Amino acid sequence: QLQACGGGLVQAGGSLRLSCAASGRTFSGYHMGWFRQAPGKEREFVAAITWSGTGTSYADSVKGRFTISRDNAKNTVYLQMNSLKPEDTAVYYCAADRRPYGLFLVRTISDYDQWGQGTLVTVSS
Secondary structure (H helix, E strand, O other): OEEEEOOEEEEOOOOEEEEEEEOOOOOOOEEEEEEEEOOOOOOEEEEEEOOOOOOEEEOOOOOOOEEEEEEOOOOEEEEEEOOOOHHHOEEEEEEEEEEEOOOOOOOOHHHEEOOOEOEEEEEEO
16 A cells, blocks of 8 residues: 655765655655664664644754655655665665654654555665
8 A cells, every 4th residue: 555666776965855645545644654674684774754734853864865745636745855875775664653643753664554565775885
């Protein structure tokens, strides 16, 4: 129901824009998150956005470089990634908060369900 796309190979310092499109149901009433998993590492939180789009949260490692946004009319969430670094190389996943109209953003994997298929981002040095 969630499909992430937009990954690819980019040089360090470059940019990519990931998209996460929902199908089969609407996620307009759910906070949405982006996570990533690098080879040999655990999945980690990257960014989250409130169901209304008015609030965001970022991991310290991407703050100031990545921007999460959403278009509820298109049932799509985006992750604009600028100034990419080799350490950003990972499979990126989008997911929806378990709770509709949650009171606050969460960063814990277990708080999210409806995980989409990931998209691979590779940043070369």
